Amino acid sequence: MTYIAVPIGAASLDLAKRRIKKALAAGAEIIELRTDYFSDLSVALVEQLIAWARQAMVRPVPLIVTCRDQRQGGVESHPERLRVDVICCAIRAGAEFVDFEYDNFLSTENQERIRVALSQTSKSRLILSAHDFESRFADIKKLYRDMLAAAPAAIPKLVYTANHINDCFDALDLLHQTSSERIVFCMGQAGLISRILTKKLGAFLTFASIDDQSGTASGQLTIEQLKGLYRFDEIDSETELYGVVADPVGHSLSPAIHNACFADKGMNRLYLPLLVEDGKPGFDTFLHNVLLRKWLNFWGFSVTIPHKRNALDHVRATGGSVEALAEKIGAVNTLLIEPRGTSDDRRISAYNTDYAGALDAITAGMSLARSGLSGLQVAVVGAGGVARAIVAGLADAGANVKIYNRTVKRAERLAGDFGCEFAGLDALPGLDAKLLINCTSVGMHPNVDATPVPAEYLNKNVAVFDTVYNPAKTLLLKQAKKKRAKTIDGISMFVNQAMAQFKLFTGEGGNRELMRRVVLEQLR
Ligand code: NAP
DSSP states (O other), X not given: OOEEEEEXXXXXXXXXXHHHHHXXXXXXXXXXXXXXXXXXXXXXXXXXXXXXXXXXXXXXXXXXXXXXXXXXXXXXXXXXXXXXXXXXXXXXXXXXXXXXXXXXXXXXXXXXXXXXXXXXXXXXXXEEEEEESSSOOSXXXXXXXXXXXXXXXXXXXXXXXXXXXXXXXXXXXXXXHOOSSOEEEEESGGGHHXXXXXXTTTOSEEEEESSTXXXXXXXXXXXXXXXXXXXXXXXXXXXXXXXXXXXXXXTOSHHHHHHHHHHHTTOOEEEEEXXXXXXXXXXXXXXXXXXXXXXXXXXXXXXXXXXXXXXXXXXXXXXXXXXXXXXXXXXOSEEEEEOOSSOSOOEEEEXXXXXXXXHHHXXXXXXXXXXXXXXXXXXXXXXXXXXXXXXXXXXXXXXXXXXXXXXXXXXXXXXXXXXXXXXXXXXXXXXXXXXXXXXXXXXXXXXXXXXXXOGGGOOTTSEEEEXXXXXXSOHHHHHHHHTTOOEEOHHHHHHXXXXXXXHHHHSXXXXXXXXXXXXXXXXX
């Protein structure tokens, strides 16, 4: 069992009580009382809080009492003697756990007082903790051994800041290589996956906040995110891992839709947001780290900005296979780790589901078969990454494509790669096409009053596809609809490419309606 512990950090007793109530209602499995938040801290106040928390519980929920030293992240500066008094009073009051810093435990006087208090009860257990708010520990394994040597019955807690997702592997390795009760994870946005994977790797607990405002450490998820979005209660040692590799990744809709579909199918799989910074070196090291650790059970990735090209280069350099059209597009958005069997010789295969997702959205929206794209006159506005995937797909299907872009040189390069025509945006008045596709970011939230193509160039005979999906109804689509043109929104493409990824990940079809509903909910 990996408990979800909710830390209560509040400056006043009243606020602490309100937060305890909320934490219990939200499903906290352990409550941590961060008594260092009180400026008027006293032993009497802590006794009062523990007693109040006990009577507020409908079901018994273990308490951790902590009075953190400021040097280890404590909020108020309290004398060491008072902090040890608080720990000893919490033990006497029957707190199931007390958390004390390993560094301070090494002082003979502190150690003696805590040992004596613990020896007088069988109810309380010591958590011996070490934090690094700057970076990784110099030698986490040695620190773990030293902590256990100092107090063999204690639960060691080792928490450090990950400055890059690759820093998480020290924590994950330690969890993998040890089995007794221990608390190990990373702080910071880059450490997020380590908080979730505590469950898979059997850590004693992970921390979660009640809401976005009441977190006590950087990177802490809310209890709702942990239980809802990441299905924490379902995770076990067998859970297969997937994720979206991106920088930034916070805005990605992919964790919500893939996790909803895994849940819908009752699959023991988890999809994580993977913030991979530092461009290609960061990306290469991340994939190397994952491949080295088969026990993590990572099997597939979605890849997005800025790593689509990095992913292709990585797979080429490591002898993996690349889908033919993805090779021509020069970017991939899906990686699979193969084979799944016992072989240690694992390779990555790479795909691009963007172009197929777009083509399927077009054929559905225009009521065409794929063969109907052959000879179709298409105007593509934009010449970036999305335009490239769509132009490649359309050219492959035999469509006649003309690319319009603000930077004409970029349109020329893209047109040259796929045998298309090109022009600047000033040529839009002469637009002659059956399908117009916006592949620019114009019209995207928050600039929802902008459109890449003025309304006067639209008419009912030109279907309009806007790849922008936030908002779903862009100004371009609204104006096209007014002219009674067929419209296709960006969500259709997004859902199609995610459906194709789901099929690659699982071999099964996903739930299209569910995906679309989740995207719309997330955008709201
Ligand atoms: P990108 O590589 O950065 O390309 C951006 C394109 O937009 C370029 O052609 C750029 O023109 C043009 N552009 C940007 N601002 C402009 C402006 N103010 N006026 C005119 N043109 C402008 O981005 P991308 O990866 O191709 O993504 C483009 C859009 O596709 C995203 O914003 C997103 O909304 C959408 N998208 C949709 C999906 C989906 O599944 N539906 C998936 C991914 C992305 P220059 O070359 O002149 O800079």
